Amino acid sequence: MKERTVELFPAALPGVCPPGSVSDAPAEEAPGGAELEDKSDMERSCVLTAELVSRCISHLGHFGNGPPLYQLSLPSQNLSDVSILRNYAHLQKLELPHNKIKVDLSCVSHMPYLVILDASHNEIFSFFGFQPPKSLKEVSFSYNRMAKMKDLSACSYLSKLELDHNSFSEITGLEQCCRLSHLRLAHNRISRISGLGSLPLTHLCLRGNQLERIEGLENLNNLQVLDLSQNRITSLSGLQNLCLLGSINLEKNLITEIQECKHIHDLLLLRDLSLLENPVQEQPDYRVSVVFLLQHLTVLDQEKITAEEKVSSVNKYDPPLDVVSARNHLTHMVYQLMQPQVLYDSSTLPSADSPYPMLVLTGPQGCGKRELAHRLCQEFSEYFAYGICHTTRGPYYGEENGIDYHFVSEEDFQNMILMGKFIQTMQYGGHSFGLTRDAIEDVAREGLACCVHMELEGVFSLKRCCFEPRYILLFPSKAEKYRDRLKSRGLYTPAQIEKAVSRLDVYAKTNIQRPGFFDNVMPCDDLEEAYQMLRLVLKEYLLLKEEEEEEKHNRASPDSTSMASANEPVAKPPSHLLGSGTLTSQSATALDPSNPSYRNYFTKIQAELSPENSPAEFASIRRRERLVREAIVGNSPGVYSQRFKSSAQKAPSSMQTHDSGSHFSEDSSSDESRASELSVPSSAGAFAGSVEPLNSSIVEPTLETLKDQLSSDQTPDQLAAATSPSSDRRPGSNVRPVLPPIPTGRKTPVVSSPKPPAGETESANMNG
Ligand SMILES: Nc1ncnc2c1ncn2[C@@H]1O[C@H](COP(=O)(O)OP(=O)(O)OP(=O)(O)O)[C@@H](O)[C@H]1O
Known part of the structure; x- marks a missing residue:
């Protein structure tokens, strides 16, 4: 990989590596591999250099007759300053996970072709603290320190947004993201589901929040996979209209009644349900009852439902006349x-x-x-x-x-x-x-x-x-x-x-x-x-x-x-x-x-x-x-x-x-x-x-x-x-x-x- 990078991106890469990047960089700003590993040089390595960029960048190809597009992957480099990237206009994919970026990602504003941005596992406070490129489709800011969402109506192509492990308490600013299909907000501080309107979400994860009820989802008609585990939810009410739902994870909630399953009884595409570590599991005949109530399920609590289980649940709760008469006789x-x-x-x-x-x-x-x-x-x-x-x-x-x-x-x-x-x-x-x-x-x-x-x-x-x-x-x-x-x-x-x-x-x-x-x-x-x-x-x-x-x-x-x-x-x-x-x-x-x-x-x-x-x-x-x-x-x-x-x-x-x-x-x-x-x-x-x-x-x-x-x-x-x-x-x-x-x-x-x-x-x- 290293060899290939060097080959593909010689120092004088016109339009990509600007003056002062590799060839022009002073020696002390272009530490070699040995220096990167040297702990005493860690402070200096927090500033991204052109040399490092040239070593980690890779060519992705052309988009039509347009300019060549590149991918830059810089995981775990202790980077805190990546401002140099404003000179790399042709980046299509930028991966900066596990660094120490705190504030400045404004360089992203200068990347009109950027489609994928991974800035997870950093220390960023501001949510989209830059003018997002219109082309942006997938963004991950998981594991940062963000607390407030802002209007993302400019990101009309945004389809995947990951914001796990931040400090958001409210979902806002997404209403205009008319292509948003995947949203992750796991382990935040959300106590109420709102701001999702009728987004075309197919996957939604709100695991590990402070939700007590399922609400605000009624218009998510495309939703297929829903993760609401590790909340304080007591009822399945609020899911009944989501007729495309195929998988629901409600592990570690506070559901106590088997009858709650009636709210999802009519979800004919539902195949996978997890109620692990809910009080309802203690109910007598819990599994056989749920299998009977939700006859389309194939997996319950991460365990495949067998044909025998299905038959015995029907025989127990709605036995065919042959079975009833046999018992009677x-x-x-x-x-x-x-x-x-x-x-x-x-x-x-x-x-x-x-x-x-x-x-x-x-x-x-x-x-x-x-x-x-x-x-x-x-x-x-x-x-x-x-x-x-x-x-x-x-x-x-x-x-x-x-x-x-x-x-x-x-x-x-x-x-x-x-x-x-x-x-x-x-x-x-x-x-x-x-x-x-x-x-x-x-x-x-x-x-x-x-x-x-x-x-x-x-x-x-x-x-x-x-x-x-x-x-x-x-x-x-x-x-x-x-x-x-x-x-x-x-x-x-x-x-x-x-x-x-x-x-x-x-x-x-x-x-x-x-x-x-x-x-x-x-x-x-x-x-x-x-x-x-x-x-x-x-x-x-x-x-x-x-x-x-x-x-x-x-x-x-x-x-x-x-x-x-x-x-x-x-x-x-x-x-x-x-x-x-x-x-x-x-x-x-x-x-x-x-x-x-x-x-x-x-x-x-x-x-x-x-x-x-x-x-x-x-x-x-x-x-x-x-x-x-x-x-x-x-x-x-x-x-x-x-x-x-x-x-x-x-x-x-x-x-x-x-x-x-x-x-x-x-x-x-x-x-x-x-x-x-x-x-x-x-x-x-x-x-x-x-x-x-x-x-x-x-x-x-x-x-x-x-x-x-x-x-x-x-x-x-x-x-x-x-x-x-x-x-x-x-x-x-x-x-x-x-x-x-x-x-x-x-x-x-x-x-x-x-x-x-x-x-x-x-x-x-x-x-x-
Ligand atoms: N031993 C039995 N086994 C099964 N069904 C029975 C038996 N005895 C009566 N039934 C049926 O149970 C149903 C209810 O009986 P019931 O006498 O209350 O009905 P009903 O309102 O008087 O109507 P019907 O005129 O059909 O009897 C009827 O359909 C009756 O034929």
């Missing part, structure tokens, strides 16, 4: 296993090929599934009874304990969990809901299938149980109409309504992302239409259409009259309860959620039918009456057993594996025999694997399809037909589906969704 399984063994006398016991049949109506709160469930259980009382859940919420006006829910205290509910009573539970709106095994057993004991309604979380849990219900999603496809329906109920706060509406998205996504998750999806914007669709689908499940046809046929044939009456497919509820266009205004009113009396609907109907008996009891009595009739007539067994049997007959091998003699005593009307008749093999047979699964491509149209259907002029029957299972037969089988179990892992192919018609963007968005 696990909990209830464990508590159940901890109880003394219970022997169930009815047909809910699990078996590989004979799960107990259940029907689950699911959908968001208030979508009408409860009313529909009650109504179905009325019309199809030969097949279904309502499974009554437990809840800790208080009854609404008109609700009755043991009909709508079993209303229990939170303490009782918790005790029931500990006693292993529940199959699944969920929290909704601050209350607990749960379905007990006994609720299902009560229905099964009557020889009926259980019909329940529940939220999506309940479905996820139920899918993990031994039961394999049919799941029908009732989906309000028009969000506004659904919102209005909830409002008209007068039961919910605006927040509850918004929560319910927001869950539409969860249902829609689940349906789209998990083909086959629901066995059927139906719009329920109009409850009456939904009911008609539902009953048609159920009739299809239950083969009732076929039987009605058979019945008609039998009536036409005089010989079969007695048989026909014995085989009456369904004991029909009063005609005003039936659908198919026969619904009277009374039932319509009863089903109108805005009518406060609609919750009494079911109770009233029960009173009409049988003031003393529960629905299950009522169904049981009717079924037994029929059995008696059948026994007297000596004809075929009743419809229900036929349903169960028909499948069993088609699956002789599976039936033969059961002890049909002891379990299938249909013609006995005694309670004991009824209990045995309803044990696993008898009832399960019809729901066993011999039953053909639904044609899922028809069963599960996407919501778009449904909306298209809704928007068309189709009648409910047509809609139901479109969404009802196919009646195609499996080759070699003449068995029709009777609410059959769904083989595990069965996936329904997604029906390709037509584009939503114009004007239905709201619905289409919901499906997204």
Whole structure:
């Protein structure tokens, strides 16, 4: 380097080395290298000489056609007087760090090409004590003794300014530095951030000051790296608008609350955050919480965030439904296993090929599934009874304990969990809901299938149980109409309504992302239409259409009259309860959620039918009456057993594996025999694997399809037909589906969704 310098800058360098620099300098002003090292000559060496300049200067090249430009680097030379540099007009880069310059840097004013000035680690008092060249881009005055900033509007090209370790207490004079992108003011005495306006700063360091709050940064829209470490900051408020921020250093501050992270939650580019040595680190679950709140982070407290940490944070604070249901199932399984063994006398016991049949109506709160469930259980009382859940919420006006829910205290509910009573539970709106095994057993004991309604979380849990219900999603496809329906109920706060509406998205996504998750999806914007669709689908499940046809046929044939009456497919509820266009205004009113009396609907109907008996009891009595009739007539067994049997007959091998003699005593009307008749093999047979699964491509149209259907002029029957299972037969089988179990892992192919018609963007968005 030394050799090169000598070569490049001979003494007579015109325009660079002025007279009196190297060749003209007196011998005593041009100390040699040995003299520089001589401590006794230190005082003299404080004045920069031309010779030293000539040795330390280097050529940088030309800028266009302009003059040659030079760099002068003089670190650690104990220089206190550099005034000679005023003669070096073509310097582009001047480095004078670690010297003893105190005052005079006026020489810089004579360097019109100067771009980079490093005067750090000196003893300079005055900030820019010279007329700064316009070309100046990068300046470092770090480690000096400056205390007051002044107007730098002349430095229009200034892009980097380093003023660390001075004594500044205020940031001023930078407003016009419209190219300033890097600013360092670490270890000063700044107690308030100000004077930054809307500078195009990308990097800002205010480490080691006396800041107590983050302010004055709101307009720094380009800020990417921010260092506010070693201050007294207590809150992250003030950062929320800095959407380009990628790195924040807040080490050694006074942040105590994890919730402060919410202020930077929306900074999607934030990757690196350090809260080291803040009190917040002592909070339990600090790291996992911050990782969860700031899911875009890749480095926290100088430590890389692993994929495992990210997953476990989500599982902890916002677990996916699969995880929630797995935990829920696990909990209830464990508590159940901890109880003394219970022997169930009815047909809910699990078996590989004979799960107990259940029907689950699911959908968001208030979508009408409860009313529909009650109504179905009325019309199809030969097949279904309502499974009554437990809840800790208080009854609404008109609700009755043991009909709508079993209303229990939170303490009782918790005790029931500990006693292993529940199959699944969920929290909704601050209350607990749960379905007990006994609720299902009560229905099964009557020889009926259980019909329940529940939220999506309940479905996820139920899918993990031994039961394999049919799941029908009732989906309000028009969000506004659904919102209005909830409002008209007068039961919910605006927040509850918004929560319910927001869950539409969860249902829609689940349906789209998990083909086959629901066995059927139906719009329920109009409850009456939904009911008609539902009953048609159920009739299809239950083969009732076929039987009605058979019945008609039998009536036409005089010989079969007695048989026909014995085989009456369904004991029909009063005609005003039936659908198919026969619904009277009374039932319509009863089903109108805005009518406060609609919750009494079911109770009233029960009173009409049988003031003393529960629905299950009522169904049981009717079924037994029929059995008696059948026994007297000596004809075929009743419809229900036929349903169960028909499948069993088609699956002789599976039936033969059961002890049909002891379990299938249909013609006995005694309670004991009824209990045995309803044990696993008898009832399960019809729901066993011999039953053909639904044609899922028809069963599960996407919501778009449904909306298209809704928007068309189709009648409910047509809609139901479109969404009802196919009646195609499996080759070699003449068995029709009777609410059959769904083989595990069965996936329904997604029906390709037509584009939503114009004007239905709201619905289409919901499906997204
Ligand atoms: N065991 C359960 N598991 C999961 N969800 C349940 C369970 N029991 C009830 N739910 C659901 O919890 C939600 C809140 O129940 P709640 O009875 O308070 O609703 P609601 O306002 O009466 O509306 P809905 O008419 O839908 O029942 C409903 O969507 C209901 O279906």
